[in-house]
Amino acid sequence: MSALLDDLPRYRRMTADDLDFVMATENEIYPHPWTRGNFSDSLAAGYYCWIMEHGGEIIGYSVVMMAAGEAHLLNLSIAAGWQRRGLGRAMLEFLLKLARDCGVHKIYLEVRLSNVAGRGLYADAGFSEIATRRDYYPAAQGREDAVVMELMLT
Numbered sequence: 001m002s003a004l005l006d007d008l009p010r011y012r013r014m015t016a017d018d019l020d021f022v023m024a025t026e027n028e029i030y031p032h033p034w035t036r037g038n039f040s041d042s043l044a045a046g047y048y049c050w051i052m053e054h055g056g057e058i059i060g061y062s063v064v065m066m067a068a069g070e071a072h073l074l075n076l077s078i079a080a081g082w083q084r085r086g087l088g089r090a091m092l093e094f095l096l097k098l099a100r101d102c103g104v105h106k107i108y109l110e111v112r113l114s115n116v117a118g119r120g121l122y123a124d125a126g127f128s129e130i131a132t133r134r135d136y137y138p139a140a141q142g143r144e145d146a147v148v149m150e151l152m153l154t
């Protein structure tokens, strides 16, 4: 039984000590990664910054802002070697439960128009695409639109 449990990913709060590893992963998986300052500001602001780990190794992380019954999912990332194993879905489910437990009734996020994996993950979880923010992100050639997605948590 304990061997089975040891195989499950675990979740814990992110700390400043995690940022070297988080930044190495961030730089590997995003063409336009967050800066270290984005993460340290999120920690300082008291955002919900979570680590997913397996066998002591960080395999994913996320940042969520929650206020006044609404949540904004700012970052959800699975390390390169761990993608497409259901871990993004598992971490999203963990965050949705956390948000519900915090009294959140609506969660939203922005995702790049070209991010097929992210849009598929969120659509599978029940998010709807509700708007487009023009030229929201930097891109290799100019700017790229963001799709705004929303999920009501009842």
Ligand SMILES: CC(C)(COP(=O)(O)OP(=O)(O)OC[C@H]1O[C@@H](n2cnc3c(N)ncnc32)[C@H](O)[C@@H]1OP(=O)(O)O)[C@@H](O)C(=O)NCCC(=O)NCCS
Binding pocket: 029, 030, 076, 077, 078, 079, 082, 083, 084, 085, 086, 087, 088, 089, 090, 110, 111, 112, 115, 116, 117, 118, 120, 121, 122, 124
């Ligand atoms: C997006 C991301 C978090 C998905 O995590 P993951 O662990 O690889 O995804 P999962 O294995 O849990 O897949 C869940 C669903 O997401 C979608 N999905 C995930 N990767 C996909 C891909 N490469 N292409 C298309 N759909 C994909 C599918 O709908 C998938 O369901 P399925 O396996 O039944 O087809 C991960 O790819 C990642 O960290 N990417 C880089 C960072 C990023 O883009 N984050 C999101 C920014 S908003």
